Amino acid sequence: MTSPRFATLAVRGSYDHEEAISHHGSLSEPAYLTTAQHFDSAEAMRATAAGEREGWVYARRGNPTTGHLEATLAALEGYQTGAEVTAAVTTTGMAAISLATSAFLGVAAGAEPNIVASPACYGSTVMVFDRRYGDERGVSVRWVDDPYSVESWERVIDRNTRFLFAESPSNPMVQLVDIPALAALAREAGIPLIVDATLATPALLRPLALGADIVVHSLTKAAGASGRSMGGAVIARRGLRFRGQPAEMTEDFARYLRLGPMRDMGSVLSPFHAWTLLADIRELRTRVDTMSSGALRVAEHLAGRDDVAEVFYPGLPGHRTHHLAQRDMWLVDSGGPGRDPVNRFGFLLGFRPAGGVAAAHRALDRLRLVWRANNLGQVKSTATIPAIGTHLQVGADSPVPADMIRLSVGVEDAGDIIDDLDQALTGGDGPVRRPAGRAQ
Structure with missing residues (x-):
């Protein structure tokens, strides 16, 4: 079979015939509405908890149903990019933004961090950057004067800038940014370009294909169009390398979030909501x-x-x-x-x-x-x-x-x-x- 097209990936996801047979022939991914996994031995428990074998241990660090959603989102966002892509799903879109951005504000990369962002952002994103990061953590937030001018971004980037952030299209002004041009600036500075592409969905725009490093989505919106569930996603290409950031974080950023910040801080999507979102994403x-x-x-x-x-x-x-x-x-x-x-x-x-x-x-x-x-x-x-x-x-x-x-x-x-x-x-x-x- 040739490589499946986008609509086929959305319908099939990572759930294939072989897996269906192991689940009594069910055509849909099972909803694993349980919080923990039983192990057949102490060694199996140890190896799974250590990441040496596949498994999910405890729902705060993964679940088979959320895993199916992550694999589907990675396939859709990575479609026709030529890159290896992974995803982590969260409780809300704002949780996805917070996790994707806060990971780059650690002290290991140096003092006096700043972030550079388009002011054409959703209201809660502005509040996270200005209040939670700026007022409460002392991070300098540099809102670019004109997000459509590459020079406006270039002027405010320096050695302490940790990432560039933009919505494209933006909520609610539906304005775009020049993703390839901003990606070039980010590469030159050795920092990630993070794009919130919720309003486009991967059906219309895939920022990774245009050079972005990390994409965030509110799955509560068009991805979950039935309106029954909230959710968010962080999707990133593998093998990233950023100035001052450890390889364990950038080699597989989504996995790093799942096994580190998400496990420790708990912004994990419930398997029931993952199951309903999978149904919405099919169409x-x-x-x-x-x-x-x-x-x-x-x-x-x-x-x-x-x-x-x-x-x-x-x-x-x-x-x-x-x-x-x-x-x-x-x-x-x-x-x-x-x-x-x-x-x-x-x-x-x-x-x-x-x-x-x-x-x-x-x-x-x-x-x-x-x-x-x-x-x-x-x-x-x-x-x-x-x-x-x-x-x-x-x-x-x-x-x-x-x-x-x-x-x-x-x-x-x-x-x-x-x-x-x-x-x-x-x-x-x-x-x-x-x-x-x-x-x-």
Whole structure:
């Protein structure tokens, strides 16, 4: 059999026919809802605990079901990269970010550490960097002035910089960064480039293929689109070498996290949630394709209304990072004999109703189909105002407009979503107006 394609990897994962036979022929990975493993001897217990033989010992350091999820994620994120890739799954996306970044802030690499990051980040990421690392641990946080300018990053990197961090696309402004250019800067400095690619998923963007070293995801979002489970993931290429970091950490970063920080600090995903996430991931490519196609239709429609002041979506030509999205965001395996590759720009967009904050609140309150919720990537379309939700804790320093509505497009019919937005914007009073609007 030739190497399986992306959709096949998502369905099959690491669970094959032979393993199915050993589990009474079950077509699905078993959910090992247990916390510990029985051993047939003291020596087997010792060897497994020491990492000399395969096994999982205790759920805080691994479980067969979470292992299947990790293998599947590594296969999807490493698809067509030519690299050996491993993954570690965590309780939430923020746990993944915290583990992936804190590992590089140890004293062994020297004093006065600093981190360089794009300010276009999710609110909780900003809080981890500014409050948990900056205020509480004395780490200098250098937010780049312009994340789309490579020179802006280069200016603030020095010998004490431990890593570069960016979201691409970002939540909620859906802006991209130039991953290959930042990867070159990171290699020159001998530090990792860490990319949060939650909004793209590996179905649209695989940062490791573009030169990034480590990728983080919130599996609570599009990967777990049913909305039944929370989870996170850290995925890294093997054989990394970073300035001032021990080889045991960088040779297999995901394994290092599982057997060290995760084991000791306990941010381990439950096997039940791993099992439900595996079920969601099977249809990742098709689902993200549907959601992204709908999001583009919605964004184009909103951009054509004169009662919408601004639309944020990388699929619109007026968006500042549209050129990067055109270059980097492709529906995986969409090309082939007689078929052109297909750009897909993700399921998230933002818009500002004309009339400011009050108009945004009115429109959000009038939604009848779209759910008012602070999550995204679900099969159900959701909307929030980040300034009073996901970015409320950031306060006045947030770059997110106070009147911006963030819309995550689900798998409902795009026409129905558009109808709901139309009535929310007009309040059901009069016809929908569709002259040319503005897009960013």
